Amino acid sequence: MVSLIEELEAREAAARARVEELEAEIAELTSRLEGEREAWSRLRITRETVAEVITDLGGSGSAGPVAERPEQESPVEPEVRMVGAIMVPHWREGLSVDVLPDVYRDIVEVVSDASGPMQAKQIVPRIGLPAVTGKIEGTRGKLKRLVERGWLVEDQPGRFAPARRGPARSR
CATH class of the missing domain: 1.10.287 (Helix Hairpins)
Known part of the structure; x- marks a missing residue:
């Protein structure tokens, strides 16, 4: 037993x-x-x-x-x-980052969380990409598109910041 x-x-x-x-x-x-x-x-x-x-x-x-x-x-x-x-819609009142494709949302969130304007080469590793020229240039293109659509601003060449402060997402 x-x-x-x-x-x-x-x-x-x-x-x-x-x-x-x-x-x-x-x-x-x-x-x-x-x-x-x-x-x-x-x-x-x-x-x-x-x-x-x-x-x-x-x-x-x-x-x-x-x-x-x-x-x-x-x-x-x-x-x-x-x-x-x-596609990346033009920003307007009441629109949150939730409408952006994942990679664009990640970029906006990284830039929004930063203490000041950021360069593409600083953003790339923070969104999980290797810091190689191709990824940096691709991200720079996305940053420019986000500026064109009103999500970010580029006050100084190559330095990106949120277009507006405040609640960026509705999560």
């Missing part, structure tokens, strides 16, 4: 084994999820860029599937004109 302590130890060992197995599954799923999020983000950015190029070219080309799929991941006010992709 097995003692009570031995039975409890056996159950504890079995529970520990199940926990370790589940933790390994979670680690595997987390890794797969991050990979899929990265792929999704790249596709979304590509779609946005193509839509902007089509719009810049006059919007009269064959936009194909881009113009046919107006997917919206974030709630956007009806007045914001969408051309088949999530």
